[in-house]
Amino acid sequence: MRAIRPQQPGGPEILVVEEHPTPSPAVGEVLVRIEAAGVNFIDIYQRTGQYPMALPMPLGLEGAGVVEAVGEGVTEVRAGDQVAWAAGAGSYATHVVVAASSLVPVPAGVDARAAAAAMLQGMTAQYLATTTYPLRAGDVCLIHAAAGGVGLLLCQLARRAGAMVIGTVSTEEKAALAREAGAHETILYTSQDFAEEVQRITAGKGVSVVYDSVGKDTFERSLTCLRRLGMLVLYGQSSGAVGPFDPQLLARHGSLFFTRPKLQDYTASREDLLARAGDVLGAIQRGELSVRIGATFPLSQAADAHRALGGRGTTGKVLLLPE
Template identity: 50%
Template sequence: MSRTARTVVIEKHGGPEVLQLVERPVGDPGPGEVRIAHKACGLNFIDVYQRTGLYPLDLPAALGLEAAGVIEAVGDGVDHLKPGDRAAYASGPSGAYSEARVMPAAQVCPLPDGISFDEGAAMMLKGLTVQYLFARTTPLRAGDTVLFHAAAGGVGLIACQWARSEGITLIGTAGSDEKCQLALDHGAAHCINYQTEDFPARVRDLTDGKGVDVVMDSIGKDTFQGSLGVLKPLGMMISFGNATGPVPPFSLAELAQKGSLKITRPTLFTHIADHQTCQDMAQQLFGKVTAGDIKIRIDQRFPLDQVAQAHQALEARKTTGSTILEL
């Protein structure tokens, strides 16, 4: 079956104005591929990075890395999905902002019946990110303390609930009292309004001067130095995003001076590159959701033809929870 699908593309890097909605042909899947008809698409900061050129794409390019829908056809060698299956994914290549697409099957995951398409589109990139932060990056156990920046965002609210389900103390930061309350409502032990409080001083106060075991920081430039300053000796800094810009160069000697600190800059796509690992990670995430440990909060919905407004809201930090594009 060959047809066309509305797809969001960019022909140059830039602001939200470069986003275009066009009709593109959708072909048949080849070996190792599936064709999926989307029901909803996810919105993530990595989409902004790709649009602006911080993470450059070969142009012209379709945008989007997360969606949920129904499998229409499978290519040779695909045995974990079949036509009619519900499915969701957070993986490349980009092109999820579309009504339908053909894509590699390995990282497309069967979606349990108890999870809606909207939830699937809202949770995969953010939820799998939280899974690798808590389960794969550094050993974490009940009683450990984590500082998590942007705790009221889509990743943050899942992280708050994940930490609570594992007995981990999560100290969050957010940009308003309302957002702090949202993080507290979702399982954060404490939340610091960084607009009105000095977050490093507050963290030291909350931990009796000991600091935290791990920092999970997707903010980047604005929080990096403060984050290093609140780690315990031998603590782990996980820098997994650049919302305020890339972290500037720093001396590795700082890590020694502050207590033999460790630092990593992971990406989700490294963690899910192996097919079986990706499927196993998704199963743990789905289990948390179906058990009720994690509830997926969708606070913003935009039609696909309002994708520029969705990007504007995300960049202006006017969003909480997850945002989806409706089809």
């Protein structure tokens, strides 16, 4: 098989495709031929060493493909099944071994690219909108990076829940995408103060919840956008990690709530995984949720995929396609 397995952290240039032996699935494992793999910010954090990994680094957590072989004791899937996953370390490859318990079935009519694009970002948007802060009619939410992979899905889910949606974006093109996905209002953070704009749009009332994947650059001003007893949901840090802060800051801005969730805790049981993935993939199958694939790269151009995503020059999902 062909795979990317960097021997040390570094820049995008370390993402080189090499030949490796195709592994055999052990007990409870499945060998999958990958048809599409997702590229995510966590991959960049791992590549640079910000999130340390074992060496050589098995980059890539997300993908979709076809089961080629199953290990002893596997009952969840069979050879030939179309499956997707969000916890398959080493998915920057033509083949990967994944725990059977981490695989979910791909419904008929949902292709591998859409399935791979929907797993991490789709389930993230799903838990953010339904569990972390369950949106309902009358809520007002602020979504940072509204034209990103999670952002576009979250706009759709928030609009479907009946919430008013405000999205921040960097360009007019991205603003149009966010509005198409369901945003009622968009703010160009490159030329407008998003905190001031939120107060204007809400007539000084603020928003119920801020969904923030940006981190350092937006954190403090996001707090000022919230109404009393509002919640700041920090689920990413594309601009860098948020530093230590005095919890009194939450009291000062209206007894606010703050949380830093991650997908693994919302899909810790197989039942939760199947429910969240099923909700997302089922909505795609029924045409109720649209997944935007902003860019695809062959596996050999993974470095370019990382540069594009890291430079915030993409919209929607970035995928790697094995040649």
